Amino acid sequence: MGDPGPTGRFGQFGGRFVPESLMPACIELEAAFRAAWADQAFRAELSGILRSYGGRPTPVTECGRLSAELGVRVLLKREDLAHTGSHKLNNVLGQGLLAQRMGKGRLIAETGAGQHGVATATAAALLGMDCVVYMGEVDIRRQELNVFRMELLGAEVRPVGSGSRTLKDAVNEALRDWVASVGDTHYCLGSVMGPHPYPWMVREFQRVIGEEARAQCRELLGGADPDVVVACVGGGSNAAGMFAGFADATGASLVAVEAAGGAAMTTGITGVLHGMRSALIQSEEGQILEAHSVSAGLDYPGIGPEHAHLGELGRARYVSADDHEVIDAFQRLARTEGILPALESAHAIAWVIANAGTAGLPVGSTVLVNLSGRGDKDVAQVRDILRA
Numbered sequence: 001m002g003d004p005g006p007t008g009r010f011g012q013f014g015g016r017f018v019p020e021s022l023m024p025a026c027i028e029l030e031a032a033f034r035a036a037w038a039d040q041a042f043r044a045e046l047s048g049i050l051r052s053y054g055g056r057p058t059p060v061t062e063c064g065r066l067s068a069e070l071g072v073r074v075l076l077k078r079e080d081l082a083h084t085g086s087h088k089l090n091n092v093l094g095q096g097l098l099a100q101r102m103g104k105g106r107l108i109a110e111t112g113a114g115q116h117g118v119a120t121a122t123a124a125a126l127l128g129m130d131c132v133v134y135m136g137e138v139d140i141r142r143q144e145l146n147v148f149r150m151e152l153l154g155a156e157v158r159p160v161g162s163g164s165r166t167l168k169d170a171v172n173e174a175l176r177d178w179v180a181s182v183g184d185t186h187y188c189l190g191s192v193m194g195p196h197p198y199p200w201m202v203r204e205f206q207r208v209i210g211e212e213a214r215a216q217c218r219e220l221l222g223g224a225d226p227d228v229v230v231a232c233v234g235g236g237s238n239a240a241g242m243f244a245g246f247a248d249a250t251g252a253s254l255v256a257v258e259a260a261g262g263a264a265m266t267t268g269i270t271g272v273l274h275g276m277r278s279a280l281i282q283s284e285e286g287q288i289l290e291a292h293s294v295s296a297g298l299d300y301p302g303i304g305p306e307h308a309h310l311g312e313l314g315r316a317r318y319v320s321a322d323d324h325e326v327i328d329a330f331q332r333l334a335r336t337e338g339i340l341p342a343l344e345s346a347h348a349i350a351w352v353i354a355n356a357g358t359a360g361l362p363v364g365s366t367v368l369v370n371l372s373g374r375g376d377k378d379v380a381q382v383r384d385i386l387r388a
């Protein structure tokens with residue numbers, strides 16, 4: 001999982017399908033990121049903030065009771081313990097520092113569930129930047145508490161009333177804002193999607209997950225690597241960051257778990273959306289369809305282009321978990337390990353539970369799961385589902 005070069009292509013996927021007016025902004029951003037990422041001082045500053053403010057390194061936890069029940073050794077990479085409760089902060093602190101280096105004082109972002117919006121508002125507060133978060137009207141209703149959280153952090157949440165009034169429309173609106181404001185504004189995109197350089201840049205900012213996890217596993221496993229590495233996928237940033245530590249360096253099998261109602265890799269068709277060519281859920285006429293999942297963070301009708309490529313190469317396997325399995329996994333991890341996972345992360349746990357003891361995850365094997373976030377935000381929703 002290396003540098004896709006100036007075209008931003010991962011095999012036949014990726015690229016930069018943007019209007020002429022956005023081309024200079026994408027080119028400027030790529031050049032700035034390339035320079036920053038090659039600059040040891042920038043990397044040291046980011047690592048320092050991730051350590052002293054973000055709570056890194058996050059630990060790897062051995063799941064003794066769940067392992068005994070399943071007959072496989074389950075390890076969790078605890079991104080739920082990072083500040084703001086998920087992996088999203090790794091990316092926004094990187095992009096926030098980069099924006100400052102580019103002389104930009106304003107951050108804009110899209111959000112669906114609100115997690116990326118909260119992380120961006122947090123980074124903006126820390127770095128003293130203005131922040132506007134675009135959010136579909138439907139999501140604003142569903143995620144009231146996160147809207148208030150962003151406002152407490154000093155961000156302005158702008159409702160998006162176009163289209164289906166959800167995440168994909170919020171991305172469109174953020175891109176529109178960026179066209180008009182690029183002189184002083186950085187668009188802080190929340191996953192490994194969108195036009196080049198975002199899929200590559202966001203993966204690099206999330207790479208810290210995989211690099212830490214590999215070293216921690218080698219220590220725990222006496223120098224060995226896990227047999228299987230699993231992560232959930234919305235746009236694909238937590239999975240890309242985790243896989244970056246293992247895809248080239250080890251023979252571990254990589255498994256990415258999508259929401260069954262938004263499974264771009266297993267049910268999607270190649271197309272262009274939000275500046276990238278990738279696998280998308282669309283009708284035969286090319287209309288983008290609504291993704292559905294119990295977890296708002298996996299409600300995206302596409303997947304990052306590098307995932308489409310890894311899937312085509314066969315280096316990673318793309319599977320799905322349905323809402324029922326996810327609610328079961330949420331409760332199972334709570335009761336066996338005392339950890340409430342985000343519903344997004346519960347997709348990865350659900351796959352482990354469903355596959356322990358099969359050819360994909362044989363008895364006695366070791367599986368590392370990226371626990372991308374904590375479930376506090378989902379408790380009220382799970383209560384309503386369980387009581388219905």
Ligand SMILES: Cc1ncc(COP(=O)(O)O)c(C=O)c1O
Pocket residue numbers: 086087113114115116190191192232233234235236237238239296297298342344345372373374
């Ligand atoms: C905890 C958590 N995990 C996973 C995701 C999915 O995003 P990605 O696939 O980019 O990691 C989200 C998105 O909001 C999230 O909040």
